[in-house]
Amino acid sequence: MSQIPLDSAGKRPRFFPSSGTDESVSMILELMSEVWIVRERLYALEQVIEDAGIDVSDRLEKWRPTAEQDLKLDKQREQFIKSVLRSLEANHVPGRHLRRSLDTAAQADDAGEQLTEAVQVA
Amino acid sequence: MINNLNHELKVESTKNERSRQEFVAALRSHVLGDMASHMRDRYHSRYGAETKATSGTDVHEAMQSDPYFRYYSAVRYNAQEMVFRSVVPTIDRNHDKLNATAATISSKTNSQANIDPDLAIPRSVSEIDVHLAPGSYHTEYAENDVAAGAIYDNSINVFAFNQMGRNMDDIGHTISNYLRLSYPDFSPERILDCGCTVGHNTLPWKQTFPDAEVTGVDVSAPIVRYGASRAGSMGIDVNFMQMNATSLDFPDNHFDVVFSSMFLHELPLKDIHAYMAEAFRVLRPGGVLLTMELPPNESLGPYEQFYLDWDCYYNNEPFYKAFRDQNYRELCSRAGFDTDAFFEFEAPRYTYMSEAEFIKELNAEKRLDDSTGTLTDDLRWFGFGCWKQS
Numbered sequence: 453m454s455q456i457p458l459d460s461a462g463k464r465p466r467f468f469p470s471s472g473t474d475e476s477v478s479m480i481l482e483l484m485s486e487v488w489i490v491r492e493r494l495y496a497l498e499q500v501i502e503d504a505g506i507d508v509s510d511r512l513e514k515w516r517p518t519a520e521q522d523l524k525l526d527k528q529r530e531q532f533i534k535s536v537l538r539s540l541e542a543n544h545v546p547g548r549h550l551r552r553s554l555d556t557a558a559q560a561d562d563a564g565e566q567l568t569e570a571v572q573v574a
Numbered sequence: 575m576i577n578n579l580n581h582e583l584k585v586e587s588t589k590n591e592r593s594r595q596e597f598v599a600a601l602r603s604h605v606l607g608d609m610a611s612h613m614r615d616r617y618h619s620r621y622g623a624e625t626k627a628t629s630g631t632d633v634h635e636a637m638q639s640d641p642y643f644r645y646y647s648a649v650r651y652n653a654q655e656m657v658f659r660s661v662v663p664t665i666d667r668n669h670d671k672l673n674a675t676a677a678t679i680s681s682k683t684n685s686q687a688n689i690d691p692d693l694a695i696p697r698s699v700s701e702i703d704v705h706l707a708p709g710s711y712h713t714e715y716a717e718n719d720v721a722a723g724a725i726y727d728n729s730i731n732v733f734a735f736n737q738m739g740r741n742m743d744d745i746g747h748t749i750s751n752y753l754r755l756s757y758p759d760f761s762p763e764r765i766l767d768c769g770c771t772v773g774h775n776t777l778p779w780k781q782t783f784p785d786a787e788v789t790g791v792d793v794s795a796p797i798v799r800y801g802a803s804r805a806g807s808m809g810i811d812v813n814f815m816q817m818n819a820t821s822l823d824f825p826d827n828h829f830d831v832v833f834s835s836m837f838l839h840e841l842p843l844k845d846i847h848a849y850m851a852e853a854f855r856v857l858r859p860g861g862v863l864l865t866m867e868l869p870p871n872e873s874l875g876p877y878e879q880f881y882l883d884w885d886c887y888y889n890n891e892p893f894y895k896a897f898r899d900q901n902y903r904e905l906c907s908r909a910g911f912d913t914d915a916f917f918e919f920e921a922p923r924y925t926y927m928s929e930a931e932f933i934k935e936l937n938a939e940k941r942l943d944d945s946t947g948t949l950t951d952d953l954r955w956f957g958f959g960c961w962k963q964s
Contacts, residue, residue: 456666456721458659460703465651465888467644477648481601485656489593496589 464539478539486536577731580741581807582679583800585668585724595660598653599735605650610881613637613646617877630871630879630895634887637880651888654706654733661728662708665721676720676803683806687798687814695793696818698842698893705889711771712794723772723800730774737953739925741808745835746778748924748955749866753831754782755933756919762786762830766856768819768849769793769837773801775866777810779833786830791817820848827858835866839897846897850909859964863911869956871898906960915961920954 466474501508517525576599578584587595617637621627625636637643665672680686695712703710707725715721730742738744746767753760763786767776770790780788788811792798795816802814817823819834820841832853838846853863871879879898886894907913922935935954 456662456669456715456725457708458662459655460658460706460708460890462703462890465647467648467651469639473644474648477645478652481649481652481656485594485597485601485660488597489590492593492596493589 475539479536482536482538486532576736577740577742579727579731581804583672583676583720583724583727583804583807585664585672585728587664591660591664594656595732598656598660599732601649601653601656602733603735605646605653609646609649613642614877614881616640616642622877627876629876630874630881630883633876633880634883647884647888650884651706654889657729657732658706658708658725660732662725665724665728669716669721672724673716673718673720676723676800677718679803679806680799683809685802685806685811685814687795687802687816689795689799690816691795693793693795693816693818696820696845698840698845699793702890702892704840705885705891711792711797714796718799719796720800720803722794722796723798723804726797727772727774727800727804739923741777742774743778744923744925745866745955746775747782748921749775749833749835749864749957750779750782751924751929751932752919752921752936752957753862753864755929755936760830760862762861764829765789765831765833766791766822766824766829768822768832768834768853769840770801770814771797773805773812773814775835776801776812777805777808779831780810780812787813789813789815791815791819791822793818820845820852822852822856824856826855827861828856830858830861831864832857832861833864833866836868838865838867839894840891841897842893843896843900846900846905847908850905854910854962857962859962862959862961863906864957864959865902866955866957867902868894868898870900870902871895872901902958906958911960912963913960915963916958917960918956918958920956922952922954 464474468474468477498508576596617633617640621633621636621640625632627633627636698704699710699712707729709715709722709725711722711726713722727742730738734742739747753762762783765779765783765786765788767773767779767788767790770776770792771794773790776788776790779786790798790801790812791814792801793816798814798816802812805812805814815823819837834849838849841849850863857863868882871883874882882898883895885891902918903913903916906916919936922932924932927935
């Protein structure tokens with residue numbers, strides 16, 4: 453069974469004239485989602501532990517990872533960085549995008565041909 | 575908190591996946607709510623008076639270099655990508671189990687989709703990833719695969735941020751109940767939903783008209799497989815068939831209702847004409863074509879035209895504007911319908927209010943504006959239709 457792709461095929465539009473801004477927006481939004489996930493998980497975790505009658509803040513300050521835990525965190529951190537910086541990865545599937553939008557009914561009628569053109573250009 | 579899927583094909587997200595889905599839904603709500611409203615105010619105060627825009631294209635031109643439009647578009651585009659990124663990993667991890675569950679439910683409930691292995695997938699689906707869905711609607715990753723259906727069902731749940739009904743089925747409930755309440759003497763026996771995807775808006779027809787035979791058709795095999803299994807799991811008896819709505823394998827004069835929702839705007843114009851002609855052919859005299867869609871550009875002001883056409887330019891829905899530039903009455907007329915029997919309507923969301931409130935709002939004065947067809951709290955659905963005269 454092949455893996456389901458995460459990204460849609462084709463070139464992403466650019467909304468900003470200055471180079472890099474579009475990528476920065478993607479990074480910020482991905483970062484926001486990652487930060488939110490952590491905040492929600494941390495809150496839930498602290499509630500679970502407090503419910504078990506343990507003083508979380510004191511224990512957290514004293515906690516140190518084992519070698520195995522350390523390795524796991526290393527890997528997760530690497531994945532985290534890849535995910536936040538995904539717009540800089542060269543992993544978008546080439547091809548399969550329309551080179552221009554179709555403004556008129558006549559153009560839409562010819563869309564089949566334009567699609568062919570787009571595929572050939574890629 | 576966003577909905578859960580209420581059937582056995584629901585895949586279990588991890589806590590982190592769930593948080594990501596909640597985040598993306600909230601981000602979409604923010605960009606389509608707060609940011610869209612700031613952008614509209616900004617246009618009217620900064621550009622509205624001086625551009626003398628007469629069309630959505632004029633507004634688009636005026637707004638293209640506006641920094642706020644750029645951020646709005648960048649956030650909205652990214653949010654659309656993130657919808658899929660938030661659900662695909664869950665489905666990928668549960669893929670084998672999902673396909674097995676779907677097959678079991680289908681055989682247990684006798685709800686198998688009718689698959690046509692020779693059907694050619696139209697290029698409007700196969701050549702582009704429609705609305706940025708990875709793999710578009712139709713890709714199969716395994717034998718008897720349902721993953722594309724699961725991607726659709728799960729992604730629309732995040733996409734809709736609770737604005738499209740408990741089972742993403744409000745459109746189906748609203749339009750079928752609009753028909754039931756507006757034409758109490760009309761009692762359909764056979765109902766067809768074209769471009770039905772996973773059947774989220776097909777099943778409500780069976781719930782509204784329990785004695786009718788309801789059929790959904792779509793070009794995608796994994797989508798109708800999933801749809802049939804989903805219907806089986808929900809205990810609703812609907813037929814699903816892999817079929818192209820531009821070339822229907824049904825006899826003439828067969829159906830009382832031919833329905834579609836959010837379908838025409840994904841089709842090239844020649845396919846829209848072919849579909850309308852087929853709808854006319856398979857409808858019995860006295861039957862009705864009912865189309866839920868986005869409102870036509872000719873009924874909207876320049877800014878509202880521009881706002882809705884965003885998807886055409888930036889969401890891989892290239893036929894969207896060309897469809898909305900049509901006169902819907904003429905589309906019906908060209909297909910053979912007598913346009914004296916043409917009607918259009920707006921309806922509030924049936925599943926968000928009591929039936930009495932729904933009827934009251936239906937009878938209120940028609941007011942197309944920027945909350946028609948957009949995901950805001952006072953959302954109303956737009957539709958048009960035509961009776962096939964006896």
